[in-house]
Amino acid sequence: MLTEVRTRNVSSLLAAAMKSVDGLAEMVKEEMKMHLSPTENHRYLMSQGTPALQYDGGDVRQWQSRLRRKLSRLVGDMPKERCGLRPRSLWKREHALGSIEKIVFTSEPYAAVPAYVCLPRDVAPPYAFMICVQGHNSGMHNSIAVQRDDEMQPIEVEGDRDFAIQCMRHGIAALCVEQRAFGERREQxxxxRFPQICHDTAMHALMLGRTLIGERVYDVDRGIDYLASRGDASMKSIGVMGNSGGGTVSLFAAALLPRIAFAMPGCYFCSFQDSVMSTRHCPDNYIPGLLKYAEMSDIMGLFAPKPVVIVSGKSDELFPISATRRAFRELQRIYDACGAEERCHLVVGAGGHRFYADDAWPVMMKEIEALQRTEVANRHPKGHG
Ligand SMILES: [Zn+2]
Known part of the structure; x- marks a missing residue:
């Protein structure tokens, strides 16, 4: 008798439990139908139509000038009048591959930019210059492979981020610019209050009608002003390179600054939808309203027909390679349309989120050498001695 009562109790408990599991599943289903996550709504918005100024197969020059005008407005207000650069030398020394000088110049009021000028050994001016920008690491000191706080102490730099060393090794001069919110220009x-080092700077820029991307691109532009003032730079052979956060600025600088002749953005080129709109990224990646007008392939397409070497990692989780390849096909379409399909390269390294010097430089050097040959030919046209 007692056993029977117990069995009955257990079965009713079980039945109640099953009912509540069913109920829970129903609730979850209902919640899913309700689309409670804001991302669901944003993904829906992204799936609706194409960005308004995406390349549509027409005249490339006209399309570029419309999108470039729009992009210049979206990256925010930078000074209309340029202040004096007031460059100052901090130190200079010989290096096995050439010479390195540390300078500081003024980009805009209350914005000093430390930089290294690296000149390759046994190369006569005018120099081809690569502007090197680092990403979310300890700063530009990585470009010359020394400690930040004791620049006499050499360091091993991981992931091929010693950009200026690579430049000098290839006979190219480098201007390593410290980016806002990184390295010596970190907020002090x-x-x-936030884990990302650029969070506050990026947010404050937005409130001022600017973006951190716009500010960083402006510093690159002022870096080019500085190179123009030196007298030893070949102004038709100025390039830009960087990885990750440096890849971002390389891409936007190439798109917006007409004086840049070649570009090598690393570990950034992808689609916005599959990178900064899919995984958590630093706030310095965002430009209000940009995706209404263009995808990343369009922004890079503003650089066509000039040579670009895009460097990616096969297993980069932040910028997935499948989306990078799709975006690259879109970019190729733009280069094809201006008859420059051979100027647009994608180099894929065998690992993750890092730079791949051995894969990238041979491709970049072919382009730089071709540019230099054209420049020499233009300087000494046939029949004019
Ligand atoms: Zn950042």
């Missing part, structure tokens, strides 16, 4: 005047 106010307490940073």
């Amino acid at each position: 005047k106010q307490k940073v």
